Amino acid sequence: MMAFIYSYAFILAVLIVATLLEKAGLLRGEGSRKFIHIAVAHWFILAIHTFEGAYAASIVPFSFIILNGLSWRFKLVRAMERTEQDNEGLGTVYYALSLTIITFIAFRYDYLDAGLFAILAMGYGDGLSALTGKHFGKKTVYRKKTYVGSSVMLVFTLAIGFILFPTQIGSVLLIALGATALEMFTKNGFDNLSVPLFIFFLSVVIL
Numbered sequence: 001m002m003a004f005i006y007s008y009a010f011i012l013a014v015l016i017v018a019t020l021l022e023k024a025g026l027l028r029g030e031g032s033r034k035f036i037h038i039a040v041a042h043w044f045i046l047a048i049h050t051f052e053g054a055y056a057a058s059i060v061p062f063s064f065i066i067l068n069g070l071s072w073r074f075k076l077v078r079a080m081e082r083t084e085q086d087n088e089g090l091g092t093v094y095y096a097l098s099l100t101i102i103t104f105i106a107f108r109y110d111y112l113d114a115g116l117f118a119i120l121a122m123g124y125g126d127g128l129s130a131l132t133g134k135h136f137g138k139k140t141v142y143r144k145k146t147y148v149g150s151s152v153m154l155v156f157t158l159a160i161g162f163i164l165f166p167t168q169i170g171s172v173l174l175i176a177l178g179a180t181a182l183e184m185f186t187k188n189g190f191d192n193l194s195v196p197l198f199i200f201f202l203s204v205v206i207l
Contacts, residue, residue: 003050007060010046014039034127037095041123044116047103054108061099068092091189098122098196111204117164118200121157121176126183126195129153145184154180157199171206175199 018036021027027035043060051057072090099119106115133149140146157179161172179199183191 003047003056004060006046006050007043010043011040011060011064030131034131038123038127040095041119041127044099044103044119047107048112048116051107054104054106057107058100058104061096061103064096065093065100068096091192094189094191094193095122098193102196102200106200111200113164114200114203114207117161117175117203117207118196120160121179121199122192122196124160125153125156125179126191128156129183150180150184153183165203165207168207174206175202178202 014036018027018032018039021035022032047057047060069090072092102115102118106112129149129152132152133144133146136146136148154176157176158172161176162169165172175198179195182198183195186194
């Protein structure tokens with residue numbers, strides 16, 4: 001029971017902080033969404049230390065598939081929603097879906113390091129690449145993806161992978177390059193599902 005309390009309290013705290021920062025003018029639009037995107041990824045670390053079973057741990061992200069869908073539809077949490085009601089806004093739902101799948105498999109079959117790699121890479125790599133690409137990217141690679149944003153995605157995925165798997169340099173490099181390419185060519189927020197699942201399953205196979 002305490003694991004659920006810690007989890008929901010943590011996520012609620014993230015949403016409150018993001019909302020307050022947005023109201024204070026310190027975060028705006030994409031900034032508040034990516035703050036949540038990055039911060040929530042740390043829930044997996046909390047889950048590793050508080051949950052024991054795969055089914056119990058999966059309940060938290062599964063519940064947010066529903067909650068994020070409702071928030072997208074009715075704009076319940078403004079800090080994490082885009083103003084336009086399009087498929088790209090479903091990125092928060094894809095985020096929760098990928099987190100649910102990875103959490104269940106990682107806990108069920110003891111692939112926690114691979115799960116942590118995938119979730120943190122999605123949080124930091126994808127989150128920061130969007131922000132840096134928007135503010136500093138001048139030249140685009142494909143659609144709205146920029147060289148700057150894709151480079152940030154690659155660097156942070158590599159950094160997280162090297163920290164978790166310091167002896168698997170070649171494999172981490174392969175995963176990071178593949179994830180960066182996938183993020184570059186995936187559109188409409190679907191990269192919140194495709195990228196972490198790619199990193200997770202490839203990590204399970206080759207790391």
